[in-house]
Amino acid sequence: MAISKNHVLKLYKTMLRESEKFSSYNYRLYALRRVRDTFKDGKSLTDSTEITEAVHKAEETLEIIKRQVVVGNLYAAEKLVIEKKAEKELTSRQGIRESCLDGDRNT
Amino acid sequence: MIRLSQMYALGQKSRGAKDISTAVYFGTFAVNQYCDGRVSNRQYATAPQVLGLPKERKPIDFTKQLPTDGRPLYLDAQATTPMDPRVLDAMLPYLTHYHGNPHSRTHAYGWESEKAMEAARKQVADLINCDPSEVIFTSGATESNNTAIKGVAHFYGAKKRHIITTQTEHKCVLASCRQLEGEDFKVTYLPVNNLGLISMEELEKAIRPDTALVTIMFINNEIGVRQPIRQIGELCKSKNIFFHTDAAQAAGKVPIDVNDLNIDLMSISGHKIYGPKGVGALYVRKRPRVRLEPIINGGGQERGLRSGTVPSPLGVGLGAACSICKQEMDYDHKWMELLSKRLMDKIYGSLDYVVRNGDPVNSYPGCINLSFAYVEGESLLMALKDVALSSGSACTSASLEPSYVLRAIGTDDDMAHSSIRFGFGRFTTMAEVDYTADHCIKNVKKLREMSPLWEMVQEGVDLKSIKWSRH
């Protein structure tokens, strides 16, 4: 059975969406990077059995990701300094934007 | 406390004191406390050695560090690696429902666990291209090394009483050899050159008719240097000597084929390859057969070489870790190269007088050991408390001696004390490397600005006599 392009695209998007849910910064970023690179490499596959094999493997990995996201969230740890820093920068930037908007309104 | 002497000296200088020579230079690199000659310490570079008063270093209590905003980044992959989620996923069923003893022969619980254990053994074997029956599960590389070294020595000890190793081995190899010396075995500890590599000529010269074993590590855990394993294997084969290699830092990270490389015994550790702690493996060649006297006696599991119930969940974890490493080896290796290049480019682009310890060519890119001249390693580690790093400075450990590995490659004590090991892994991100490099650069600059010796360097005071040997 040939695998449709649509199916692969959907699988790719689901894997990215599930990977985003890892509570650990390092697991999350690795999963995203690995999924992207695997699908990028997979584009060059032409043999239909190879494609089927790759898709099955990806489907298995997706199940692992889903389970491990749950496990990871059960025992989530404090965030890393690098995440907290990014969060702070984000909120301060939002703060600036809001005060700018306020300024606009005032003038 | 550390900087007090320097502050004092700078203060003196700003008050117009001209000659600040003596004490200041001590203060540059060490806690400025004179002691009664107990600790000898070579001075770094051109710092004048005055009064012959050695300085004393005090261990820093790292538990007293200020709390940081968030957990530190992890850049200590040589100490241990986090478990891969895929490994945990493979293990969980055996930590829960499938709890049987893999050696139980009479019921399904035993059979399930045994099947999983044997599948894992095959995964380990596939990584290093050997037969599954040549893989023995142990508790880790320490046990594998002990079993291999003491096992060969004791089994062949009636005729062969000599062992060759190197000065830069892991403590567990050195301590096993010391133990054997206590039993009247002779051990040659080969020196390494200033890149950390052994010399094949010296190895050949050290071989005696009664040499039983050569044990040389694959990749060094402190400086990442890769020994010429292929040549050593060939030499040992031609001389009919068993060759053991501690591949705790190499297995799963670089391709290893024990047949191609003529390795007779090899140690693997689970927790260095994204597997669980407390499990490892020992490869023991069957053809030609290597015989060992076991350290642990009992029920005769693992071909009688390591009695005791194999912890099947850990075994399954080690197997999964090996299988993932095999599948991801190229991908991981490319990532390590990318990360190390990024770190080196950043640091070398912004800082002078940084020395890389160990051979930059024959090395594993995931381990970079740098010494920052004119900086105290302890202060730098404290300043970099946002990042979990390891240092060649002894003040991180119980003993006050600096790293024996750095000593063996001829690094002087001050440079050893200012060394930091950056260890990358599969889960290290580019942003983490950038963060670490930026903080490192910022803090080295800051610490150097506080150092009078650095001021002298900036003023062009004679630096010709400094040996920047491994630059």
Ligand SMILES: Cc1ncc(COP(=O)(O)O)c(C=O)c1O
């Ligand atoms: C080269 C080397 N050998 C042996 C060991 C010890 O391994 P384990 O913790 O599995 O006993 C280590 C880890 O510290 C190592 O780096």
